[in-house]
Amino acid sequence: MGNQKLYKGSLQTIILKLLETNDKMYGYEITQHVKELTKGELQITEGALYPALHKLEADGLLAVEVAKVGNRLRKYYKLTESGTKETANKLEEMQEFLKTMQHLVNPKFSME
Amino acid sequence: MxxxxxxxxxxxxxxxxxxxxxxxxxxxxxxxxxxxxxxxxxxxxxxxxxxxxxxxxxxxxxxKQSSSFYFGVAYTAPKIVIDKAKKYFKKWFFLILPTYFIPYFIIVKTNTFFTEIIKNSIHLFFQIVTVLSFMFFLLLLFKKYKNEKKTTYSFILKTQSLNALVGFLFLINLNFLDNDGFIDASKSGILMAFIFSTYSYFHFYKKHLEAIKKHKIS
CATH class of the missing domain: 1.10.8 (Helicase, Ruva Protein; domain 3)
Incomplete structure (x- = not known):
């Protein structure tokens, strides 16, 4: 929970990665999935999730699909073709970032 | 449950x-x-x-009700709507400045090279474009107000509706020549900005219709 600020800059990459794995997801499902995967370490708030989803949608990386589920309508997000490409780029960037951070915070370990 | x-x-x-x-x-x-x-x-x-x-x-x-510098403080909507609208509108907001300044500087730099025929042709072209652009803006305004459905895009359209007034002011005085008989660079810049705002209104109107279509059950 104390690392929320560190995760903030990676929110779009997290969302893209989740959608790459799960085909299509709705907002609440994304928050719960992240909470579950990180054992509660990362909790995406509504105030962070929807602006990020809307930005990705505006950039053409996500497409929207509406379906009736039980007593209500549900808005699903899925990757577009360019979204799939961007996910690969973002994940590569993330790997590079993690490698650099590893060099910085643990130089001995990274030299091996 | x-x-x-x-x-x-x-x-x-x-x-x-x-x-x-x-x-x-x-x-x-x-x-x-x-x-x-x-x-x-x-x-x-x-x-x-x-x-x-x-x-x-x-x-x-x-x-909670909120507003933004991009749309003017008089236009309020829930914060989640404003935040989403800002994401879509920001780049259009900043593009309006070059649409004024680029034609302005082109006219300032080239004005003295224009012959009477070229000047008169540009003047006539600006007059035709003003009338067409204003009529198109009016048509879009009419279509938008007939469509009662609300989307984030219709909020953006609401905030941009007053731009039609610029076109109306041009219609009152369809003269694009200054006192010395040269093309008025400032008026030309404003006209180009008005044409751009008409195009952006059309863009967001299309997005509004798409959003309505997209949010129907598949």
Whole structure:
């Protein structure tokens, strides 16, 4: 929970990665999935999730699909073709970032 | 655990009270709140009323009335709508400046090279473009106000409607020549900015229609 600020800059990459794995997801499902995967370490708030989803949608990386589920309508997000490409780029960037951070915070370990 | 019709209605009333009547956001927020309440009802074994107030308390700050410099402080909407609208509108907002300054500087630099025939042709072209652009803007305004559905894009359109006044002011005085008989660079810049704003209005009107279509059940 104390690392929320560190995760903030990676929110779009997290969302893209989740959608790459799960085909299509709705907002609440994304928050719960992240909470579950990180054992509660990362909790995406509504105030962070929807602006990020809307930005990705505006950039053409996500497409929207509406379906009736039980007593209500549900808005699903899925990757577009360019979204799939961007996910690969973002994940590569993330790997590079993690490698650099590893060099910085643990130089001995990274030299091996 | 599915909510009863009365409980669903209570959430609907809450969203109406908060002015979440924009179809591209309403179903998403409604679904999120209901899903959260349903899960918490099972996990925390507390009554609906308590859970409802807990969940809506989290949402209150995202749904409070807000405004933005990009649209003008007179235009208010729930914060989640403003934030989404800003994401779509920001680049169009900043493009308006070059659409004024580029033609302005081109006219300033080239004005003295124009022969009478070229000057008169440009003048006539500007007059025709003004009339056509204004008529197109009026048509879009009429179509938008006939369509009562609300989306984030219709909020953007509402904030940009007054741009039609610029076109109207041009129509009152269709003269694009200055006192010395040269093309008026400043007026030309404003005209280009008006044409751009007509195009951006058309763009967001199309997006508004697309959003309505997209949020129908597939």
């Amino acid at each position: 599915e909510l009863t019709t009365e409980q669903l209605q209570k959430v609907e009333d809450y969203l109406n009270l908060k002015d979440i009547t924009y179809i591209d956001l309403r179903m998403e927020v409604f679904d999120h709140i209901i899903s959260d309440i349903e899960v918490k009802l099972v996990d925390e074994n507390v009554d609906f009323e308590t859970i409802f107030y807990l969940v809506t308390d989290i949402w209150d700050k995202h749904l």
